[in-house]
Amino acid sequence: MTGDAYVAGVGMHPFGRWPDASMRTMASEAVLQAVGDAQLTVRDIQVAYFANSLGGLLTGQESIRGQVSLHDVGIRDIPIINVENACASGSTALWLAIRAVRSGEFRVALAVGVEKMFVGDTQRTLSALQTAADTEATAGQGLQFVALYAMRLEEAIRTGALTTEHLAKVTTKNKRNGSLNPYAQFRKLMTEGEVLAGRPIAGPLTLPMVSAISDGAAAVIVTASPGSNGAVRVRASVLSSGAVDGLGELVVRRAIALAYEEAGIGPEELNVAEVHDAVSPAEFFRYEEMGLCPAGGAGELFDSGATGLSGRIPVNPSGGLSARGHPVAATGLAQISELAWQLRGQAGARQVTGARIAFAQNSGGWLDGDAAACAVHILEATNAA
Amino acid sequence: MTIPIRRVCPACGNQPVAETTYGPRGTVESWVDLQVSTDAYQAPYQVGFVTLSEGPRLFTRLESVRSRDQAVRLAGEPDRDTYWFVADPTTTPIGGQG
Structure with a gap:
């Protein structure tokens, strides 16, 4: 029998066209919002699932995108798993975070998804999207x-x-x-x-x-206990x-x-x-x-x-x-x-x-x-x- | 087009699978005109599902299709390993409603 899991905190970087934003800055914003929403700190996060689909093709950061993007907010000495499932990458990261918590091994897990799609060349972005096949x-x-x-x-x-x-x-x-x-x-x-x-x-x-083509990020904190912020089971x-x-x-x-x-x-x-x-x-x-x-x-x-x-x-x-x-x-x-x-x-x-x-x-x-x-x-x- | 050969039958999970040859004729099941260009093709161009005369169905690029149930035949540029289906008005649709 597996334990319960709760959505204890959520956060987003607004979706849109953000020329000055990077995967790193957008992920940081979403994570900090979610952590604050859960009334926790980043040091409480025990495992992180980082979802990104097109960053390898569009930014050149093919490997360790999660470690690179989460470093700025101090998430670094825990398991960080890079997740890719095209447009379902974010929910796949959540699915993994829920299992990490349900298993009883972790009490606080992070799922974060980010995409930087405006790279100054729409055709390149559309071509990258076609690789989801x-x-x-x-x-x-x-x-x-x-x-x-x-x-x-x-x-x-x-x-x-x-x-x-x-x-x-x-x-x-x-x-x-x-x-x-x-x-x-x-x-x-x-x-x-x-x-x-x-x-x-x-x-x-x-x-x-x-x-539409868009830049943005979203993050969800999954916990084993409901916490105090009107938690969602x-x-x-x-x-x-x-x-x-x-x-x-x-x-x-x-x-x-x-x-x-x-x-x-x-x-x-x-x-x-x-x-x-x-x-x-x-x-x-x-x-x-x-x-x-x-x-x-x-x-x-x-x-x-x-x-x-x-x-x-x-x-x-x-x-x-x-x-x-x-x-x-x-x-x-x-x-x-x-x-x-x-x-x-x-x-x-x-x-x-x-x-x-x-x-x-x-x-x-x-x-x-x-x-x-x-x-x-x-x-x-x-x-x- | 290229259809990667499968090692295991997707319906029953059994091995081995046998190779066979299909085509070159089929019938358009559904199709659409695309108005957005890609690296490969300038819009407008067509894609859709073709049911081959032997039964299997393919998602493929199409040319000169104007209706469902249109008879089509394989066309292509073997040098570029590029294939598609083109409307074939000389042939009675196979399995279609004519």
Whole structure:
């Protein structure tokens, strides 16, 4: 039997375009915030999992990125493990930190994710992102992963499950949430017309719908005891890998099912969710995979207002990837930061009323048409905010 | 395209696996026009899923595709080890709805 684990502190470096920031400075900011939030010091951290995906290609720091980035804040004479799982790197680091604590060997573990994507050459960043696939199979093919989302959405539109208007509306919903989030990269409201008039990317997808290149960091302190700061208990922590040929992200369904089983709850008990919407309309696929609606019912669920900030199960109150920004390895831990704030009643203007159970889903990479990695975490508020 | 040979059957986990030859014909299952260039290709270009006449499905670059169920055949530049599928209007779609 394993012990409990708690999210005792969270912190973020705001997501955005930060020419003067480095992996080191952004990671430092997020870590110090999280440590302070947990009412601990960096000397209390006994093991650190450092998530970064593209730093080797984009900054040249291929090895020991964690040791280099955490040195400044005095994290150096403990085990530091460098973690890479593409866009799911951050949640993978969390999964490891939770296991370090659950095992009983460590009482305080750090998971931190950072990405520095603005390097003065957008094409180089886009090329680096394309390595989140089997490069031996995709070399020279120009296979952009946004195409998979575009094809799934076109199919949903063709069969009448979704409309082009839905694609615009879910994007404006997330931009509106992002406008209330001080850590979000894009804080401007957009109309449906502006979303649809954006630069075409692939099929029905336009630029405002897709997740953006971003700099940023997020950190989470995991502890064996609840502590005093309205701690958040980990009810489920699941990581799995993709293994099938096809259009769907079947690993997402598998990870979600395992998480519900571990937590002993179902979708009807969730109060708030942060999901991986690499393109905002991918949120519709998540509704179905989470069991929030029957197959083909995502558009109807959205139209009912259930996933809006004041709905039954608000999804992506932070703004999601298209509004908050998507510094690859930081995203999974930004989701956890947002949910911790939500469960503690500290989410300000985007606070979901009375949230007790929170759900996070983070995918990374592509293999055979499936996500290569997927982590799902379920968190619970342990005392009233 | 290159499909790395697998050592173990992904369905049943058994060894050994046998090599076989597929193609050159297939049918477009889904496709999309990409409007963003990559290192390899200038936009617009097409990618999608092709079901080969023997059954397996591939994610591949496409050329001149205008509809689902379009018949396609393998094209390529063997010197550059680069392959894709191109619309083949002379052929009746295989397994498609014509």
